[in-house]
Amino acid sequence: MPDASRAAAWDGPRRGFRIREPAVGYLFVAPAVGLLVAVLVYPALTTLRLSFSVPGGLGARHYIQLLSDPLFWQVVRQTAVFVVASVGAHLLLGLGAALAVAGPIPARGLFRVVALLPWVVPDVVAGIVWKWILNPLYGVLNDLLLAAGLIAQPLEWLTRPGLAPLSVILANVWRGFPFVMVILLAGLQAIPQDLYEAASLDGAGPWARFRFVTLPGLRKVLVVALALDTIWEVRRFGLVQAMTGGGPGTLTEVLSTQVFKQYFHFYRFEYASAMAVAMTVLLLAVSLPYVRMIMQEE
DSSP states (O other): OHHHHHHHHOOSOOOOOOOOHHHHHHHHHHHHHHHHIIIIIHHHHHHHHHHTEETTEEOSHHHHHHHTOHHHHHHHHHHHHHHHHHHHHHHHHHHHHHHHHHSOOTTHHHHHHHHHHHHHSOHHHHHHHHHHHTOTTTOHHHHHHHHTTSOSSOOOTTTSTTTHHHHHHHHHHHHHHHHHHHHHHHHHHHSOHHHHHHHHHTTOOHHHHIIIIIHHHTHHHHHHHHHHHHHHHHTOOHHHHHHTTTOSTTTTOOHHHHHHIIIIISOOHHHHHHHHHHHHHHHHHHHHHHHHHHHHHO
């Protein structure tokens, strides 16, 4: 048996193909890195290149046009109002809901699930549902207000200039407050109960315990919630687009919907890219103070 004799004659070690331990880690993360490059880095670099693209080379013409565009500054102001109102309401409702579900209330688990349901609903679906609710002909909100005698005739929530921005903010508050609630609930559960017991022994009432124990304990969590929620609201698109499409006119336009229209409706790719870059710079300007505050506290 020649094969057996050759196998018996070979008594040296077999050296297989081995990958060094550091390289194994790089191979495991390579697919994720490749996906991030394809989904985030490449589109970002393409957008930046398009924003500086002018006939014959590169230039800042689109940024100059952006700074002199009255519609852009109108949209910036409307986005600021939308974000400030939404984030402020999210904070108040989220904190109230977190305090409620953190306490010993009946059916606490069920209440947590119900409070979290709006966050589970996708943006577009929430926008369509609220568009039905606010419909002047068959919307349930008008029916309730008419039955209560609060209005004399149905209101056109999404077409009247004074009501459309308020309606979009209302829907967005309902959609987004559970996100802040979950973050603050985690912060509440991390506060030691000994602090509350010590404060009670010292004669502190509910308001004093909230002011001197709860709020200081939630300080870092509040900063994180404000930063993340602000970033989310600046880039909010699906709900606004599904409810009003930016109308009536441009009264409910925000930066994300305006970038979408400039790119996909008007085919002004370079101008839309410049607006998207400006939006990114705005997000960085908003988030950096929060990041710096957290780093200083640590």
